[in-house]
Amino acid sequence: xxxxxxxxxxxxxxxxxxxxxxxxxxxxxxxxxxxxxxxxxxxxxxxxxxxxxxxxxxxxxxxxxxxxxxxxxxxxxxx
Numbered sequence: 001x002x003x004x005x006x007x008x009x010x011x012x013x014x015x016x017x018x019x020x021x022x023x024x025x026x027x028x029x030x031x032x033x034x035x036x037x038x039x040x041x042x043x044x045x046x047x048x049x050x051x052x053x054x055x056x057x058x059x060x061x062x063x064x065x066x067x068x069x070x071x072x073x074x075x076x077x078x079x
Contacts, residue, residue: 025057041070
């Protein structure tokens with residue numbers, strides 16, 4: 001299992017213009033997709049669930065399984 005490199009995430013946030021006003025969780029999803037080249041929602045969910053900080057982010061948003069994560073991502077694209 002791949003683990004989130006929080007130092008790389010910090011660099012990602014600093015180097016990215018956040019013109020959309022994304023929160024840290026949304027930026028983390030973008031980071032995982034681009035840095036790790038992972039687009040499968042099940043793999044992303046497993047990666048998030050296995051990390052203590054990102055697991056808290058999932059819990060805060062009521063995301064308890066990959067289908068909820070997929071719904072969250074879909075809703076963000078529509079906004």
